[in-house]
Each structure stands twice: as C-alpha cells, then as structure tokens.
Amino acid sequence: MSNPQNILRRSATTTTPPQGRHEVEPVAKLIDVSRCIGCKACQVACMEWNDVRDEVGINGGTYNNPTDLTENSWTVMRFTEHENEQGDLEWLIRKDGCMHCADPGCLTACPAPGAIVQYANGIVDFDSDKCIGCGYCVTGCPFDIPRISERDSKSYKCTLCSDRVSVGLEPACVKTCPTGCIEFGSKADMITRAEQRVTELKGRGFAEAGLYDPAGVGGTHVMYVLHHADKPDLYAGLPENPSISPFVSAWKGPAKPIMSAIIGITAFAGFMHYLTKGPKDEPLDEEVFGPEGEDAYLREHTLSAPETEPHEPGRRSDHEPR
Amino acid sequence: MTIQVTRRGFFKLGAAGLATSSMAMMGFAPEAAASSIRPFKLTHTKETRNICTYCSVGCGVLIYSRGDEAKNAHQQIIHIEGDPDHPVSRGALCPKGAGLLDYVKSPSRLKFPEVREPGTNEWKRISWEEANERIARHIKADRDENFVATDSEGRTVNRWTTTGFLAASASSNEAGYLTHKFVTSLGMLAFDNQARV
Numbered sequence: 001m002s003n004p005q006n007i008l009r010r011s012a013t014t015t016t017p018p019q020g021r022h023e024v025e026p027v028a029k030l031i032d033v034s035r036c037i038g039c040k041a042c043q044v045a046c047m048e049w050n051d052v053r054d055e056v057g058i059n060g061g062t063y064n065n066p067t068d069l070t071e072n073s074w075t076v077m078r079f080t081e082h083e084n085e086q087g088d089l090e091w092l093i094r095k096d097g098c099m100h101c102a103d104p105g106c107l108t109a110c111p112a113p114g115a116i117v118q119y120a121n122g123i124v125d126f127d128s129d130k131c132i133g134c135g136y137c138v139t140g141c142p143f144d145i146p147r148i149s150e151r152d153s154k155s156y157k158c159t160l161c162s163d164r165v166s167v168g169l170e171p172a173c174v175k176t177c178p179t180g181c182i183e184f185g186s187k188a189d190m191i192t193r194a195e196q197r198v199t200e201l202k203g204r205g206f207a208e209a210g211l212y213d214p215a216g217v218g219g220t221h222v223m224y225v226l227h228h229a230d231k232p233d234l235y236a237g238l239p240e241n242p243s244i245s246p247f248v249s250a251w252k253g254p255a256k257p258i259m260s261a262i263i264g265i266t267a268f269a270g271f272m273h274y275l276t277k278g279p280k281d282e283p284l285d286e287e288v289f290g291p292e293g294e295d296a297y298l299r300e301h302t303l304s305a306p307e308t309e310p311h312e313p314g315r316r317s318d319h320e321p322r
Numbered sequence: 323m324t325i326q327v328t329r330r331g332f333f334k335l336g337a338a339g340l341a342t343s344s345m346a347m348m349g350f351a352p353e354a355a356a357s358s359i360r361p362f363k364l365t366h367t368k369e370t371r372n373i374c375t376y377c378s379v380g381c382g383v384l385i386y387s388r389g390d391e392a393k394n395a396h397q398q399i400i401h402i403e404g405d406p407d408h409p410v411s412r413g414a415l416c417p418k419g420a421g422l423l424d425y426v427k428s429p430s431r432l433k434f435p436e437v438r439e440p441g442t443n444e445w446k447r448i449s450w451e452e453a454n455e456r457i458a459r460h461i462k463a464d465r466d467e468n469f470v471a472t473d474s475e476g477r478t479v480n481r482w483t484t485t486g487f488l489a490a491s492a493s494s495n496e497a498g499y500l501t502h503k504f505v506t507s508l509g510m511l512a513f514d515n516q517a518r519v
Contacts, residue, residue, distance in 0.1 A: 041416050041417040048403070178414045
C-alpha cells in the first residue's frame, strides 16, 4: 500500500524504514496462462487506469502488440506457438510485466534514494519523481521489465496498481480480464487457487503443470500457472531460475560499504592530517606578486622577458638546443 | 569577469565537497518525508451505471465523472471501467469495452445528426428535429410507393421489403419489444440487429 509507514525497503537508503506496521498480508496476482485467450483487455485497462497511451506501432509478424514492453505499455501479451510431443500446436500466451519480486533486483541496483520502494504488501513501486534515469533497474531486473522513457528519461513499469490496491481495489488488469485468467488476492489465497488449478490441469493431461513463483528472487507477487512448469523458457523466455545478477549483488552488496569506507577514511585521514600537521603555510598572493596582484605582476614580468615569442605548435622552441 | 579563487580556497571547497558526498553515501542524506506515490484518482468522482455500447453481450460499465454537480461545476468523464454488480459481466470488460474512455473522447466521434445531400461530398450538421422529420418523410415516401398489400394470387401479405431496420444490440427487453413492434407494424421484413454484424 502506498502508505509511507508500510514501506519495507527503499532504494539507495541505509536508514531503516518504519518497521512498526507490517502486519499487512502480502498480496499477489495470479495469471493462469492456460486460461488466457490473448484478448489484451488487460493491456487496454492498464493504459486507461494509468493514464498512458502508446503509439500506434508496427506489425512485427506476430500477435504481440506492441512487440515489446515500452514506457507506456507496462504489460504485453507474448504469443508463442509451441508444437508439443504429440505434434499438436499449443498457443502459449503469457501476460508479461513486472513480477513484483520479494527480493527486487531493480530496487537493489537503484542508486536514487527512494526512487524504488517496496511496500509491506509486496508491491514494488517506482517513484518517477525521484528517478534519475540511469537505467540500473533495467540491468538489475532478472525479467527485463523496466523501460526508460526517451521523453523524460525516467523508468516505468507496472505498479500493480498500487493506488487502487491502497484503497482496497484490485488492479485494473485483474478486474477487466473476461476469462478470469488473472486473479488477485492474498498471496496465500492465490497459492491455494493455483494448486487447485494445477490439479485440474494435471487431470486434463498436463502432467507438468505447476505454479511459477521463483525462489531465486524470494518468490514473486505476480505468479503464473503454467501448463509446462518444467519448461518456463517455452513461454517467450520466462527464466527458469531468475536471480539478481551477481555483478549487481556484489556491487550493491559487499562492495558498496567497502567503497564508502575508503572514501570516508580518506576524508578522515585528511582531517587528521590537518589536525596534527596543520595547514600548509603558503605565502599569500600579495607576498608573492606584490601589492598590485597577480595580473599586474605577470604583465610586468612577461613584457620585460627577453623576446618570448608566443609558442606555436610544430615550431621548435628557442630554448631547445639546435 | 573572472572570479578570483585562491589556491587555498579551491582546496577547501574540494575537501568540503568530498566530505559531504561521503557523508551522503554513508546514509546521512537529508530527505523529504515520503508521501503516497500516486493518489487514487476516483475519490469523490460521480459514478454512473451504464451499458457498454459495443456488442450484444451488453456488459455493465461504471462511468466516472469529475465534478459534484455543483452549479458551477461542469462534469467531465475521466474514467470508465466494468460494473462488478452487473449480472452479465461482473466487472469484466473486453479490450474494446476497457477502452471506452477513448471512444467517448474520440475526435472522430459523431455527436449530432449530419446529412450528406445528394450530389455533394460534404456533411452538414442538422437539428434532431430536422433529422427525425427527414427520416419519417423518407420512410413514408418509400412505404407508400413499395408497400405490398396482397401477392399475385390475392393473398394478404402486408409486406414492405424495400427498407430495412438495424437495431442496436445492447437494448433492454422493453426497448427491444418496442422496436420489434414498430418495425413489424409497418410491414418491414428486413429487420436485423447489430449483435449479428
């Protein structure tokens, strides 16, 4: 919820956010990929609610429209034609968008204080006003979700309609979904729903049906029911074991305090040097250049210098031996 | 004009900058208190129930408009979404229905009756009265000319086949009944519904 007292984590902040009001049940969105018909009502509802509109794009040869996530299209249906072992065609349609990881790579990577926040209910939200447009969140995201706008150099992605959820509503995509493929509720309830659906799918011949709630990012608050949970890669490259890039973890983990300490120690050493040795006793400008100041001194000495021609590149200096 | 900075002053500034930035990196940055990122945009809007205009499913929609009907406030539709209390759709909307706001706001939306006279390529705005009058006149003229009371064998048929009627899809039972009554009472046989288009 967008209650500032309910924030779990904030980007680039070392002070602890208020921890007193965390008896909030985590929420989750469950996307049953086996039930999606690819109508894209969720894409439209998302734009209508969030007051964004995308450009009329081009046909990329697939049903993906737009062809990729953009700063204005926070969710996109990804269509995959898959031929199964029986030789039948399966049309796998996955609603792509932010997964709202419990351990968000974007938040870990973000250097702008408070530009990315994680609420106690699990929603990971971008505060665009604080975004500096560096793109680290894109690098940090294991699912390649955030997009930087060329217009304002800010990063955008699905907010799980944090403004709706904060007043007790479901996200816009969930509400509009005509087939009931997208559901919303507490994470515990959504896991129960997923288990029911997985049992149903297994009974209908999808032996490998399962829930996608990857542990590598601490679980997600957007989960998928997949008919082929053993091969998530089938669904337009859904990563099997997503995790935060080791470079991001190392740079923002062990490396950061060490680097901060080095800078701090340098400043401290300088200060101690000042205390013990005192300032370097340099003569004042007047003592060096006389009462007229530096300009007058230089003018005088330059004019009286013997035949100093202006130096030209490529020409040998008079001072060098011929 | 050149700004005179002594060498000593320059180093002092540099040291102060380094110290401040390292303080900030160690978490001593002053910061404004966090407020909610985006306020809920429908607080105090007026909610109006309606039916989606597109197809025959007739999903329920909620139209949200700004302005509380105070005499100086001009209402404006700012958001449309599904009506959870509607028995047909229970809050869901297809992509066309979900985009109804853009349909309302469309620059090419027809907002008043227009006529294109024979021999011109221009649409001319007319009043509703004039539109009704012209339609009634055309209906009457065509019916008077083409109404068939009996067929070639003298059997009464009372049919009129040169004009058709296309009804809207999202009509209530009452509106549908009245439409049917009106159309068949004229003898019109080409009667269809937008739901089949």
